[in-house]
Amino acid sequence: MNALKSIRREWLLLAIIVAIALAVGVRAPVFLTWRNGLDIANDSAILAILVMGQMLVLLTRGIDLSVASNLALTGMVCALIGKAWPGASVPVLIVLALALGALLGAVNGWLITRFGLPPIVVTLGTLSAYRGAIFVASKGAWVSDQDIHEVIKGLPREVWLGLPALVWFAIAVLVLSTVFLKLRREGREIYALGGNPLAAAYVGISPRKCLMRVYTLSGMLAGLAGLLWVGRYSIAYTELAAGYELTVVAACVIGGVSIGGGVGTVAGAALGVLFIGVVNGALPVIQVSPFWQQAIAGAVILISVTVNARAERRGGRQILERKTTTLDNTQGAVA
Amino acid sequence: MSAWNTWERVLLALLALLLLVFGFAQPGFMTPDALADSTFNFSEKGILALALALLIIAGEIDLSIAAILALCSLAMGYAMKAGAGPWGMTLAAFVTGGVAGAVNGVLVTRYKLPSIVVTIGTLSLYRGLALVALGDQAISGYPEAFSIVGNSYLGELVGVRGLIIPIEFAILLVCALLVGITLHRTVAGRRLYAIGANPIAARFSGIEVDRYRMALFVFAGLMAALAAVMLTGRIGSTRPNIAMGWELDAITMVILGGVAIEGGRGSIVGTMLAVLLLGLFTFAMGMANVTGIVMSMVIGALLIVSMVLPRLLQRKGATA
Numbered sequence: 263m264n265a266l267k268s269i270r271r272e273w274l275l276l277a278i279i280v281a282i283a284l285a286v287g288v289r290a291p292v293f294l295t296w297r298n299g300l301d302i303a304n305d306s307a308i309l310a311i312l313v314m315g316q317m318l319v320l321l322t323r324g325i326d327l328s329v330a331s332n333l334a335l336t337g338m339v340c341a342l343i344g345k346a347w348p349g350a351s352v353p354v355l356i357v358l359a360l361a362l363g364a365l366l367g368a369v370n371g372w373l374i375t376r377f378g379l380p381p382i383v384v385t386l387g388t389l390s391a392y393r394g395a396i397f398v399a400s401k402g403a404w405v406s407d408q409d410i411h412e413v414i415k416g417l418p419r420e421v422w423l424g425l426p427a428l429v430w431f432a433i434a435v436l437v438l439s440t441v442f443l444k445l446r447r448e449g450r451e452i453y454a455l456g457g458n459p460l461a462a463a464y465v466g467i468s469p470r471k472c473l474m475r476v477y478t479l480s481g482m483l484a485g486l487a488g489l490l491w492v493g494r495y496s497i498a499y500t501e502l503a504a505g506y507e508l509t510v511v512a513a514c515v516i517g518g519v520s521i522g523g524g525v526g527t528v529a530g531a532a533l534g535v536l537f538i539g540v541v542n543g544a545l546p547v548i549q550v551s552p553f554w555q556q557a558i559a560g561a562v563i564l565i566s567v568t569v570n571a572r573a574e575r576r577g578g579r580q581i582l583e584r585k586t587t588t589l590d591n592t593q594g595a596v597a
Numbered sequence: 598m599s600a601w602n603t604w605e606r607v608l609l610a611l612l613a614l615l616l617l618v619f620g621f622a623q624p625g626f627m628t629p630d631a632l633a634d635s636t637f638n639f640s641e642k643g644i645l646a647l648a649l650a651l652l653i654i655a656g657e658i659d660l661s662i663a664a665i666l667a668l669c670s671l672a673m674g675y676a677m678k679a680g681a682g683p684w685g686m687t688l689a690a691f692v693t694g695g696v697a698g699a700v701n702g703v704l705v706t707r708y709k710l711p712s713i714v715v716t717i718g719t720l721s722l723y724r725g726l727a728l729v730a731l732g733d734q735a736i737s738g739y740p741e742a743f744s745i746v747g748n749s750y751l752g753e754l755v756g757v758r759g760l761i762i763p764i765e766f767a768i769l770l771v772c773a774l775l776v777g778i779t780l781h782r783t784v785a786g787r788r789l790y791a792i793g794a795n796p797i798a799a800r801f802s803g804i805e806v807d808r809y810r811m812a813l814f815v816f817a818g819l820m821a822a823l824a825a826v827m828l829t830g831r832i833g834s835t836r837p838n839i840a841m842g843w844e845l846d847a848i849t850m851v852i853l854g855g856v857a858i859e860g861g862r863g864s865i866v867g868t869m870l871a872v873l874l875l876g877l878f879t880f881a882m883g884m885a886n887v888t889g890i891v892m893s894m895v896i897g898a899l900l901i902v903s904m905v906l907p908r909l910l911q912r913k914g915a916t917a
Contacts, residue, residue, distance in 0.1 A: 325713075373901060377908050380858045382713070386845060387901040394894020402888065500890055505842070508717055521714045553732055557725025563718035568708050 271518050275533045279540055286544040293547045300426065306539035307432035310532060311487045312510045314439040315480035317531045320514055321456040322476055323523030324374070324381035329484040330506035331392035332366045337488035338396045341498035344411025352413050359489035360482050366392060367481015371474040389507070397500045405498040418494040428490060435483065440528045452476060456523030512559055513538050516566045537562070601866060604855035604907070608870040615874065619881040626881055633750070633761045637831065639876030640765035641824040645847040647776045648820035650868040652813050653851055656793040656860030657705065659817045660716040663843035664723035665697040669825035670835040671727050674736030683742040690822040697723060698818020705814065706807040727837040737834035747830030765827050777865035793860030849896060850875055853903050
């Protein structure tokens, strides 16, 4: 019943995306070309990687506001290492980015689990702290195009089997996330914990391990995204991707991931990313000022959460379930 | 629930320590003029922090508050272009703030959505509307009256030479007093704690929870409008990125002030002490030529430490 509803929701979102694409395509046929599709996919790839990490965190009723700072810090460190060490190779840099990102994420997880702090406050703190660390690491200087290592710049521009490397990275992350959440015990535990933490604890799921895992994974993906971001735009500076964390959360919410925890699928979140990508790609084509992007994203978030909430209520949470729903409400306010 | 607790004492001690250390280490810091001027940098944020303190105590949050500020500043600009005088412009700001806050309130109370999601959405929407309206332009040329509100001292207004309290800071103090009395000395204030601690129990004991929530969101919008009038007056122009990211600064002030993010605990005294502490700290570090971004790192670390320390102490106390 629950699965059926979420499937219908995703089809609806897909239908809306297709409708927008067709409507724009009628006015400007260039929008429906393969080339433009690739552009949108390329632009959405980094967001998709970040969204997978954020979704894991949201599923546990947490939130990770530090992803954009983590991305920028890891990106900056990779850029600086590339600048100082000409012999760097792609695998080494990727491992480095994953490790550094995971470390920064683990700091969040440690603070949250060790001291029982609310995730929103911890990641709000590390959001500022990591952002400041970029300045300290780079001494405020920009690493611009000519100083970015060739392999970092080259990585997102590679084309494998007709698709850009960035898209392959995103696909790999999406597939791994699906496997993790659908088939692995650790993944199922995340849903259990987010759905009802108390019950999860009773059946022997360790909330500490589970939370530690999701924040580390979220950080790791942010680190990977950082390396790719620096490569794609071939620049690294202190304010890189500032405020992007809200776009990431927005994509999750549009994709049907519940802030209240326990609800959300990889396909839904990916569609949320696609939606933002298509809207952002469509605006310039139909000659609407790109300044509308943010306002539209905001309106869409509000509409989709309102629709979600109504669907949930119509789905008939029974009176017997009332206790858990009220618990959800209070927890939701906390998260 | 009382306004004066252990955490407030800790903050006061920290504030004294800060004044002492920078008073000795930083020449020119402990002069009345410097201290008075330092308040310009945090008065508007303090106004936002007061509204957020009430919201967070009641278990809600408003991330869109700085975006509402931007919309209100924009409303002032448009009112001026339409030929309104200073009072008309102020009215426009407050109406805009009230409406924007009410939109948040309706979404939270009527549709039962979590306020964090709603206000992430409206943050994007409001800031986006400001961007759409202004693009890369700016509105400037505001009347003299606003510049006086934003930049002058109380002494100049009443004609007493030595009274070098900025008008902005005086407004903040008056607001803090009013909000503090409401929270700590009225029935409505006590009910906010009840709502924050357990909304369902509060509803069952006859408190109109949703009405209070609605009022709080409208109040946050109005406070954002007040901050918009002050800030627009002080810097004399409106840009779409005005007060960008201030919501996080203000929330940091509130949390550092000892307000529990899960609601039900906190005080206005603590919030104001944290506003002073962070404001003076930022100013002193600025005098010592530390850049803003490094300061934000220190403040982020401070925020986490301020949460971790009490828990560590508690644990020790429990085992001993």
